[in-house]
Amino acid sequence: MILVLLGYLYENGIDKFVGDFEECYRKCVERQKIKYKGHICLDVETRWNSTYLMLDAAFKHKMAFVELEFYDTKYANELGKGIGLASYEDWEYVGSILPFLRIFYEATLRISGNSYVTSNIYMLEVVGIWNGINHLLKSNATSSATYKMAEKTRKKYEKYWGEPNKFNILLLIIVVLDPRYKMGYMNWAINQLFDPEKTNDGWVLKSRLDTSLKLLFDEYRSQNRGAENDTQQTHVEVPNYKHDPYGQNKFLQTIRLTSLNKYELQKYLEEEIGETTLNILHWWKMNSCRFPILSNIAQELLVMPVSTIAYEYAFSMGGRVFDPYRSYLSQQKVEALICTQDWLKDTHSPSLLDYYFEEL
Structure with missing residues (x-):
């Protein structure tokens, strides 16, 4: 329910009530004295880790959402027409699964470094x-x-x-x-x-x-051993048959080398x-x-x-537009920014391309 609620807000709420909603929501956060300074972020369907980040941020703003139901009637009425408001059981469920999702989220961060x-x-x-x-x-x-x-x-x-x-x-x-x-x-x-x-x-x-x-x-x-033999071939010593007719010294050197390698x-x-x-x-x-x-x-x-995440991110245009510091963008704005940048790169005029990038 919380996930659907936040998705609904981004698709129909924040863009529609951008003025009243943001101001009322900010006042609810201040009245509840929520110390967490991050914003609620958008869930990305192709990145399951974003589900954890979204639910984690929403859970930290739990009391602000609860108070918002009483101070913003437009927010309550709009959600009441469709999916309904988040219940106490919904928040309890989110709180119970967050530790479980955190295990995979933190493991993913470590192996994708x-x-x-x-x-x-x-x-x-x-x-x-x-x-x-x-x-x-x-x-x-x-x-x-x-x-x-x-x-x-x-x-x-x-x-x-x-x-x-x-x-x-x-x-x-x-x-x-x-x-x-x-x-x-x-x-x-x-x-x-x-x-x-x-x-x-x-x-x-x-x-x-x-x-x-x-x-x-x-x-x-x-x-x-093959590399050592190649090196030793440049310094070939003629065996002294008179002092070692049975090759015992050579045999002992071979045994000693094998023992040292095993001992390593x-x-x-x-x-x-x-x-x-x-x-x-x-x-x-x-x-x-x-x-x-x-x-x-x-x-x-x-x-x-x-992991291939680091390499995929290097060629990901969305990762440069939608990051933890700009996670408040709607899907339409993210798409517009990526498409605009792609169009600018396809411009055949080098001077115009450089000018636009300097302006950005």
């Missing part, structure tokens, strides 16, 4: 969402709207991450290569996702993770986890000499973005 590494936090968000869903299921009555929504989301969650073979194993390996978590955290997280007392899926995923990590390490080790992975996993505030890229840069093979793996895996 473009100024830091995101590949190592994807699985952390998957675990965090699962824990959040379980918390809501345990802390709400089975008949509540929040419980029913959480139960539906749990089924949707299990559709994508409910089985061991549905996980991208590289995303798990990246968490292991994060010195703040390593294998200990991943084993704990897998137990959270798959209860070891109910299923052996957790054991299957742990085994798959351990095997894949060792295979990946062996693959990079062979590449590194074991040493990294057995070391204590790092501080929670460390910069993962800086850490691997500073420790590349200690873990040369693992640092090569981390270097190539950490650059993978787990």
Whole structure:
């Protein structure tokens, strides 16, 4: 109801009663001494996160909307003709689902960042969402709207991450290569996702993770060894047959090199986890000499973005027109601004184009 109410206001209310409504609404906000300085914002159908932002802003102005029903008769009459005014139950429902929507909203913000590494936090968000869903299921009555929504989301969650073979194993390996978590955290997280007392899926995923990590390490080790052999070919030493007729020294060098490479992975996993505030890229840069093979793996895996939002936003014209600082625009005004800018860019006269952009 609240969502429909706000949509109705934007389509029929604010544009129609722009003078009286805004003035009366502002007075209601002042009388209720609402400290939140943001405005109610418009919901965008193609961006589900905007639903949370709209409901969050509206809920913070709850008392202003309640008082507005008594001070603005035109607002009450217009809504009364159609969808009706928001009831106490409507506001209670919004308040109950906001914590649930906030879980996904904050997770989306973290994995869609473009100024830091995101590949190592994807699985952390998957675990965090699962824990959040379980918390809501345990802390709400089975008949509540929040419980029913959480139960539906749990089924949707299990559709994508409910089985061991549905996980991208590289995303798990990246968490292991994060010195703040390593294998200990991943084993704990897998137990959270798959209860070891109910299923052996957790054991299957742990085994798959351990095997894949060792295979990946062996693959990079062979590449590194090939590069070393190419370098050594430029400095070929003729073996002294008289002092080493059976090649024992060469054999011992090969065994020592293999042991050092195996010890690198074991040493990294057995070391204590790092501080929670460390910069993962800086850490691997500073420790590349200690873990040369693992640092090569981390270097190539950490650059993978787990979301295309940052790239889509870079080419989004609407994102530059409709942002948190200009969220009060109606759909018609947003469309007019985007179309006008598109027409100006298509102008064949360079001098006229530059003039219009300077004026804007």
